[in-house]
Amino acid sequence: GENVEQHPSTLSVQxxxxxxxxxxxxxxxxNYFPWYKQELGKRPQLIIDIRSNVGEKKDQRIAVTLNKxxxxxxxHITETQPEDSAVYFCAASKNxxxxxxxxxxxRGTQLTVWP
Amino acid sequence: ETGVTQTPRHLVMGMTNKKSLKxxxxxxxxxxxxYKQSAKKPLELMFVYSLEERVENNSVPSRFSPECPNxxxxxxHLHTLQPEDSALYLCASSQDQGFYEQYFGPGTRLTVT
Numbered sequence: 001g002e003n004v005e006q007h008p009s010t011l012s013v014q015x016x017x018x019x020x021x022x023x024x025x026x027x028x029x030x031n032y033f034p035w036y037k038q039e040l041g042k043r044p045q046l047i048i049d050i051r052s053n054v055g056e057k058k059d060q061r062i063a064v065t066l067n068k069x070x071x072x073x074x075x076h077i078t079e080t081q082p083e084d085s086a087v088y089f090c091a092a093s094k095n096x097x098x099x100x101x102x103x104x105x106x107r108g109t110q111l112t113v114w115p
Numbered sequence: 116e117t118g119v120t121q122t123p124r125h126l127v128m129g130m131t132n133k134k135s136l137k138x139x140x141x142x143x144x145x146x147x148x149x150y151k152q153s154a155k156k157p158l159e160l161m162f163v164y165s166l167e168e169r170v171e172n173n174s175v176p177s178r179f180s181p182e183c184p185n186x187x188x189x190x191x192h193l194h195t196l197q198p199e200d201s202a203l204y205l206c207a208s209s210q211d212q213g214f215y216e217q218y219f220g221p222g223t224r225l226t227v228t
Contacts, residue, residue, distance in 0.1 A: 004157070032214045043119075043205065043219040044158070051214070089158065093214065101146070101212040102171065105157040 002027040004092050006106025013080050014114055021109045023090035024072040030092040033066060033073045034103070039086045047088075048075070080113045087111070118142065119220035121206050127226045130196060136223045138189040138206030146212045147189045149181060152203040152222070164189060165212045196227045 003026040013019050023033075034049035050057045050064045050073065057064050061080075066073040077084055087110050091103040119140045128134050140147065149161040163171035164183040178200075180192040189206055203222045209215040 034216070043221050045219070046216045049214075049216075095213055101209070101214065102160060102163070103158075103217065107155065107157045 002030055002092055002094075002104040004090060004104045004106045006090050006109060008109060009107065010110045010112070012112045012114065015080060015082060017080055019077040019080050019084070019111055019113075021075045021088055021090070021111070022072060023074070023092075023106050024070075025092040025104070026071070027092070027094065028068075028071065030094045030104075032093040032095065033064070034091050034093075035064060035075050036089045036091065036105075037086045038089065038108075044089060077111075080111075082113050082115050085111055085113050119206060119208055119218050121204075121220035121223050123223060124221060125224045125226075127228060128193070128196065129228055130198070132196075133192070133194040135193065136191040136204055136206075136225075138191075138220055140187055140189075140206075140208040140218070140220075142208060142210075142218060144208040144210050144218070145186055146209045146215075147183060147186075148207040148209075148217065149189065149191050150205040150207065150219075152205055158205070161191075163212070170212065193225075196225075198227050201225055201227045 006023045031052035036044040037047045038044040061078050063076045087108045089108045090106040093103050122137045147164045151159045161175045162181045167183045182190040205222045206220040207217040209217045
């Protein structure tokens with residue numbers, strides 16, 4: 001099955017700085033990569049996703065990049081704010097086979113943004 | 116409440132008890148999921164239902180028994196659990212299986228004593 005590794009497990013940045021979280025995956029057939037944000041005591045929520053036919057996607061202060069050859073993808077948050085503090089999970093999925101649509105999650109990154 | 120709801124939010128049960136977790140989605144989705152979230156571990160998919168049929172069971176112990184009576188409701192029946200089963204149990208739904216956003220419920224914090 002798929003194996004998703006996520007680094008770092010914790011990340012502290014100063015407000016206004018950028019934050020980068022990296023994930024690698026093992027199954028070259030994976031072609032969908034969402035990122036979920038989970039604030040303390042709340043449910044995970046999708047913040048951005050990317051499909052394998054594009055290399056980068058941006059939505060305001062967040063962006064995701066994908067390198068299919070190297071099998072890694074990254075989340076970039078610019079101009080961080082205290083409300084960005086949360087646990088971020090990456091995931092990988094593919095649209096065929098017996099595991100259609102199943103999300104394989106990384107272990108999560110605790111991001112803390114200091115004011 | 117709109118979206119995905121779960122009850123109860125907190126549950127403490129003994130190892131010999133039987134209890135059930137309930138999930139309800141108000142989004143008209145066709146796929147529903149149970150996940151287990153333990154500290155320092157990735158979210159673990161337990162069960163997937165698509166159009167009320169179970170499509171995946173990831174080697175989950177038989178002390179966890181899912182039920183999906185219709186596309187809006189999902190249950191997880193628990194019996195003779197172990198302390199290591201203590202975790203946050205999250206329900207999620209999506210429009211269909213595949214590349215669709217999964218909407219999570221608030222979770223049930225389960226403690227097995």
